[in-house]
Amino acid sequence: MNRYTEPKYRTINDAKENELDQLQAKSTSSTWKPAYHIHPGYGLMNDPNGLAYFNGEFHVFYQWYPFGPTHGMKHWAHVKSTDLIDWKRLPTAIVPVEDYESHGAYSGASIEVDGELYLYYTGNIKYSAEERSANQCLAIMDKDGAIRKYEQNPIIEGVPEGYTGHVRDPKVFKKNDTYYMLLGAQRSNLTGAIIVYESSNARDWSFKGELDLDLNLPDTCYMLECPDYFELNGQDVLVVSPQGLEPEEHAYQNLYNVIYVLGELDIENLTFKVESHHELDKGFDFYAPQTFEGKNKERLLFGWAGMGEMDYPSDKEGWAHCLTIPRKLDIVDGRLIQKPARELEKLRAEPAKGEFSLSQGSTEIGAASYQYELELSLESIESEIFGLRLFSSETEGLVLEFNRSEQTVTLNRENFAETFGGEYGFERSSKLEIGDKVDMQIFVDRSIVEIFINGGELVFTSRVFPHKESTGINVVADGKMNVNYKSYPMSC
Numbered sequence: 415m416n417r418y419t420e421p422k423y424r425t426i427n428d429a430k431e432n433e434l435d436q437l438q439a440k441s442t443s444s445t446w447k448p449a450y451h452i453h454p455g456y457g458l459m460n461d462p463n464g465l466a467y468f469n470g471e472f473h474v475f476y477q478w479y480p481f482g483p484t485h486g487m488k489h490w491a492h493v494k495s496t497d498l499i500d501w502k503r504l505p506t507a508i509v510p511v512e513d514y515e516s517h518g519a520y521s522g523a524s525i526e527v528d529g530e531l532y533l534y535y536t537g538n539i540k541y542s543a544e545e546r547s548a549n550q551c552l553a554i555m556d557k558d559g560a561i562r563k564y565e566q567n568p569i570i571e572g573v574p575e576g577y578t579g580h581v582r583d584p585k586v587f588k589k590n591d592t593y594y595m596l597l598g599a600q601r602s603n604l605t606g607a608i609i610v611y612e613s614s615n616a617r618d619w620s621f622k623g624e625l626d627l628d629l630n631l632p633d634t635c636y637m638l639e640c641p642d643y644f645e646l647n648g649q650d651v652l653v654v655s656p657q658g659l660e661p662e663e664h665a666y667q668n669l670y671n672v673i674y675v676l677g678e679l680d681i682e683n684l685t686f687k688v689e690s691h692h693e694l695d696k697g698f699d700f701y702a703p704q705t706f707e708g709k710n711k712e713r714l715l716f717g718w719a720g721m722g723e724m725d726y727p728s729d730k731e732g733w734a735h736c737l738t739i740p741r742k743l744d745i746v747d748g749r750l751i752q753k754p755a756r757e758l759e760k761l762r763a764e765p766a767k768g769e770f771s772l773s774q775g776s777t778e779i780g781a782a783s784y785q786y787e788l789e790l791s792l793e794s795i796e797s798e799i800f801g802l803r804l805f806s807s808e809t810e811g812l813v814l815e816f817n818r819s820e821q822t823v824t825l826n827r828e829n830f831a832e833t834f835g836g837e838y839g840f841e842r843s844s845k846l847e848i849g850d851k852v853d854m855q856i857f858v859d860r861s862i863v864e865i866f867i868n869g870g871e872l873v874f875t876s877r878v879f880p881h882k883e884s885t886g887i888n889v890v891a892d893g894k895m896n897v898n899y900k901s902y903p904m905s906c
């Protein structure tokens with residue numbers, strides 16, 4: 415069969431002379447590029463891949479299309495750090511030049527095996543614009559950081575019977591001396607599933623079956639992408655990115671969404687007993703997160719701060735998307751809690767601080783800058799409707815509004831000259847128990863904001879593309895409340 419070709423299916427090895435330098439130059443003058451969030455030098459970034467603390471260093475790989483802000487031939491780009499804040503760009507880790515990965519090195523995860531880091535990924539195969547298949551592949555990074563593709567790739571050729579070509583995003587873990595691989599899959603009846611392979615040596619794999627996982631999702635769910643599994647505080651946690659869910663009142667408001675599931679995994683018998691499941695993040699731009707074990711065995715997460723099928727204002731500068739900050743996970747009262755990794759505190763410069771009581775109206779607080787962390791606590795709240803306006807100027811502002819009578823929080827990003835994604839709505843909302851106290855920790859980095867509410871019980875991750883002068887922070891209330899804040903410029 416002839417190889418399916420399209421201009422977007424070429425690798426960096428096929429770049430014309432100076433092409434990559436020109437792409438880099440085009441995006442360098444951007445005022446929207448984040449300072450402390452991992453982002454692409456140029457081109458499009460999507461999912462975090464292969465996350466690991468390995469041999470004393472943090473490694474983050476990510477899906478990368480070099481030639482523009484679109485989804486094309488995906489490579490694995492690579493950055494590393496010793497402290498989770500200073501990231502060094504490394505040569506592209508996986509360039510899809512082989513037949514078994516002819517249309518891209520898709521997402522996957524890593525695990526340390528015999529002192530080397532095994533990077534599992536999906537070799538995407540396209541036969542036409544609609545028809546596809548998938549191979550599961552392995553690359554190995556040694557202690558010196560050299561990465562080689564496994565000679566016997568693919569480790570899993572094609573897809574098992576009963577599934578379409580949409581089988582991808584390997585996550586490998588070890589239990590009782592056996593390695594298991596979870597894969598996101600689509601059944602032949604076009605519904606989403608997770609399938610499982612097993613191996614005794616992490617290289618030779620056999621199909622075990624489909625995971626019995628009753629998420630009670632509607633049949634419109636046509637794919638489960640990027641499954642992740644880990645144990646935390648004695649519980650089994652599954653994180654997965656379902657596609658095809660219809661928006662409900664405060665749920666599944668993005669085109670693609672992410673849920674975490676708490677329960678009990680019996681991998682031998684292929685069952686995951688679901689105790690509860692919830693959305694992981696309520697913002698506009700959050701998808702395909704992945705977790706890993708950090709330096710002190712804590713569970714850390716990076717997410718893709720982006721959304722498929724949408725154009726972003728930075729596209730015209732030749733780059734798209736970034737990752738979230740690293741977040742530490744915990745389970746409290748049956749909920750997965752996300753907190754910014756403590757390492758980020760090292761970026762804090764001398765804060766502007768203040769304490770005042772607001773009776774009604776709006777007060778501007780904090781030092782205006784492009785990247786800062788804001789700690790805010792609102793107490794003795796008597797207001798019904800109160801909140802914040804970030805990236806604020808006379809003409810722009812991101813509005814976070816708490817509504818006590820409805821017990822909801824809403825984020826609205828309509829009010830910008832560079833609006834985008836309006837076809838999916840300009841508001842995201844969530845239920846929240848609002849008493850007389852709310853605290854927030856907010857990370858702003860030029861064109862991304864991450865809002866952690868009440869110790870990470872609720873998180874909104876969103877991109878905004880403000881004018882340069884839109885840096886104000888306003889606290890707004892329709893009644894009384896006490897405000898206490900610290901706003902740290904980030905030294906980066």
Ligand code: FRU
Pocket residue numbers: 460461477488520521522536582583639640701702722
């Ligand atoms: C999620 C995803 C994965 C796939 C990758 C391709 O955003 O669609 O399922 O492996 O992106 O870039």
